Amino acid sequence: MATFVYKVRDRTGKVFTGTMEGDNRSSVVSRLREMDYFITSIQEKKKSLLFSTQITLFQRITLKDLTIFYRQFATMVNAGLTLVNSLDILIEQVESKPLSNIIKVVKSDVEAGSTLADAMAKYPNVFSELYISMVRAGEVGGVLDEILNKIADLMEKEYALKQKVKSAMSYPTFVIGAAVIMAIFMLTFILPQFVGVFAQFGGKLPALTQFFVTLTILFNKFWYIFFIIFAALIFAFFSYIKTPNGKLNFDKFKLNAPIIGEINRKSAIARFTRILGTLIKSGVPILEALQVSSNAIGNLVISGAVLGAKTKIKEGQSISGPLAASGVFPPMVPQMIMVGEESGELEEMLINVAKFYDEEVDRSVEKLTAIIEPLMMVFIGLTIGTMIIAMYLPIFNMVNLIK
16 A cells, blocks of 8 residues: 555644555545545655665564553553544654554544554554454454453563563573584684694594594685575575475474473463453454464464364364364363363353463473573583594694604
8 A cells, every 4th residue: 555645624724744545546535535624735655665674674563562552552542542542642652663653554544434453454464363353343342442451461471471482592592602603713713723733743633633624624715605505504494484384394393392392382372272262252253263363373283273173163063172183282271171161161261271371381491491501511511522622632642643
């Protein structure tokens, strides 16, 4: 959609300027006339490719930005402010400039008579299908303030969960990176010095040392080939996981990987049950709630099981049966869902399951942190120790040569 800059007057003669998105100039003109404005001027705003690239690279809208936005939005609506007034205040309050620009357009659409959900739906990369469905249900049911609060709670928990997993992975990533840098430094600068001294005595290098020396020579002469191969492997990997089979296989690996797979599975289950429970509690129909929650899980294996359950529900079955048959969920999950279905408190049971798995993720992260530290020490010891041995083996042989 194109963006148009307009200048209009109302019936009292007051002049207003602003921007509005539309398929073409005629659609924007029609909307402004429907708002009872007299159009003074209107022209399409030219987009700068450089500016849009800078926004994408350096001013992304983060999960934290959206979490703060929803919480502030919920607080204002609960305080009795209108949607337009709330959005107007948020335009100035949000720290993210791209998000502020999007809120301006959402506000203009709402002023033009659009629903909040429809206005947000124009930006699917910012406002997910999950939250748009919840907003739409809140508008239809007249409980938008409650829904916004639920969205804010949901996003805060999602943000906290991602931070826990990110925190657990930051230490091993740092240690592995440091070990690689140390290895490259020793191969490039230290090992050649030892080899040069040893070569003066005319001795033959030990096999381990010769391996590292050959590796060093190849790296120094053909370092660009190493980087090209490394970049090609990364490109091939990301290209593969973007394909349907690649994405599915990678998601299977993430669920079955040692240690980290347990965290991925539990966090995905917590996300699914919380989203499904929140959607049902917000008045979203069960089939639509299953569709939306399956898209928000972020793992094709679990999403496939949920979509399979959706198909079975259309045929008259319950939710718990197909989920149990999929073999993806731990037995406790379908059992708790079955209890919720039989008692008529499915949404509450789903949220309780989500809380349980949130605690399980916390315990798994603590367990991972406790295991990672000794593993990293062993990894560094083996990596650096092997290289030190490779450097000192010639010295031991040198003693024999001198004798």
